[in-house]
Amino acid sequence: MSGKSLILKPGRDKSVLHRHPWIYSGAVGQVNGNPQPGDTVEVRNASGDWLGRAAYSPASQIRARLWTWDADEAVNEDYFRARIEKALALRRAVVSPGETDSYRLIHGESDGLPGLVVDRYADWLVVQILSAGIELRRDLLVGLLADLTGVENIYERSDVDVRQLEGLPDRTGVLRGAPPPNPLWIHEHGLTFAVDLATGQKTGFYLDQRANRRRVGQLAAGRSVLNCFSYSGGFSLYALRGGAANVLSVDASAEALELGRQNLAANALPAEKTEWLQGDVFHVLRDLRDRARKFDLIVLDPPKFAPTAAQAEKAARGYKDINLLAFKLLNPGGLLATFSCSGGISAELFQKIVAGAALDAGVNACILDLLRQGADHPVALNFPEGAYLKGIICQV
Ligand code: SAH
Numbered sequence: 602m603s604g605k606s607l608i609l610k611p612g613r614d615k616s617v618l619h620r621h622p623w624i625y626s627g628a629v630g631q632v633n634g635n636p637q638p639g640d641t642v643e644v645r646n647a648s649g650d651w652l653g654r655a656a657y658s659p660a661s662q663i664r665a666r667l668w669t670w671d672a673d674e675a676v677n678e679d680y681f682r683a684r685i686e687k688a689l690a691l692r693r694a695v696v697s698p699g700e701t702d703s704y705r706l707i708h709g710e711s712d713g714l715p716g717l718v719v720d721r722y723a724d725w726l727v728v729q730i731l732s733a734g735i736e737l738r739r740d741l742l743v744g745l746l747a748d749l750t751g752v753e754n755i756y757e758r759s760d761v762d763v764r765q766l767e768g769l770p771d772r773t774g775v776l777r778g779a780p781p782p783n784p785l786w787i788h789e790h791g792l793t794f795a796v797d798l799a800t801g802q803k804t805g806f807y808l809d810q811r812a813n814r815r816r817v818g819q820l821a822a823g824r825s826v827l828n829c830f831s832y833s834g835g836f837s838l839y840a841l842r843g844g845a846a847n848v849l850s851v852d853a854s855a856e857a858l859e860l861g862r863q864n865l866a867a868n869a870l871p872a873e874k875t876e877w878l879q880g881d882v883f884h885v886l887r888d889l890r891d892r893a894r895k896f897d898l899i900v901l902d903p904p905k906f907a908p909t910a911a912q913a914e915k916a917a918r919g920y921k922d923i924n925l926l927a928f929k930l931l932n933p934g935g936l937l938a939t940f941s942c943s944g945g946i947s948a949e950l951f952q953k954i955v956a957g958a959a960l961d962a963g964v965n966a967c968i969l970d971l972l973r974q975g976a977d978h979p980v981a982l983n984f985p986e987g988a989y990l991k992g993i994i995c996q997v
Pocket of ligand 1: 831833853854880903
């Protein structure tokens with residue numbers, strides 16, 4: 602066998618045959634042809650049968666990520682153009698321009714581009730590169746993105762922990778066009794939000810919660826609202842616009858709360874109905890309980906407690922704790938909108954945790970809505986790991 606190839610150990614071809622895009626190091630029997638990081642390798646089973654083409658990642662536990670399972674499909678510029686065009690067509694189908702000017706354009710594995718995330722923020726694209734295969738093709742991909750979207754300004758935010766697992770250093774900065782203004786104003790369901798593309802959390806905003814923010818806004822009329830882990834006030838502003846009686850927003854980050862105040866002002870919403878509190882939600886909830894404060898609608902949208910299944914148990918305790926406290930703070934008839942964006946916690950497990958929290962809090966609650974990430978963050982059926990965000994709205 603000539604060229605660069607990766608031979609699986611005997612019996613380790615099942616996930617590739619199921620078109621799962623990841624090959625773990627433990628499944629790899631042999632690597633031939635001295636491939637460099639990001640190089641394309643032909644993947645074969647232990648008997649030598651061709652299975653697919655993948656990007657090689659020597660530093661990572663995910664040793665290779667499959668591009669294609671089709672022997673006729675070469676991994677070249679046409680390949681990447683076709684994948685990006687397909688991703689753009691999907692967004693045209695699921696995101697209407699009147700709804701938002703900011704959404705996820707490319708969602709990694711689920712768009713057939715493992716390790717590439719691209720978010721559109723008004724007239725800017727933010728690119729996040731998470732794999733050696735994408736890293737090697739940065740210039741090609743940036744050129745294609747500019748061509749196919751017509752967006753002239755492209756900024757890189759490859760400053761996330763998972764890059765270390767790939768042996769890649771952090772990289773941020775202008776890839777094309779102008780540096781982003783700070784803030785950049787985006788529009789979502791008729792609200793406007795300040796986004797700092799260079800240093801904001803994630804790539805600047807939690808685009809995955811757009812539909813869920815709207816849902817919570819629709820339920821907020823007349824209610825006294827507690828928004829925990831508020832970041833820049835997304836859920837708070839939707840609740841206010843939806844007619845909330847008052848909104849208390851809690852976040853650990855002073856910068857996030859400052860953005861929240863800016864957003865409130867930019868949308869001409871009633872500032873007198875809002876309160877912003879910097880603090881640790883785990884402590885703040887206890888404090889509110891001790892002061893016998895009550896609310897009619899509580900949002901819990903914490904950061905990832907369990908990025909992988911290994912941390913699931915500790916994460917489960919964290920979710921249980923805040924959900925239990927939240928249930929205790931609700932008035933009768935009150936609503937809890939609770940979320941988990943931990944890849945390591947399944948939707949079933951999350952629902953069990955929330956049910957356990959209600960039980961321990963001594964409340965009966967029923968589910969009004971089961972929520973997920975927006976359709977601009979699709980989940981390929983061969984990549985269930987792509988479904989990371991789950992939410993439950995329940996009423997006590
Ligand atoms: N709901 C927001 C996104 C929340 S992201 C939206 O729709 O935009 C999670 C937020 O939790 C971040 O802003 C982070 O600063 C904050 N955070 C993380 N740990 C925290 C803690 N222990 N207490 C309070 N805030 C915390």
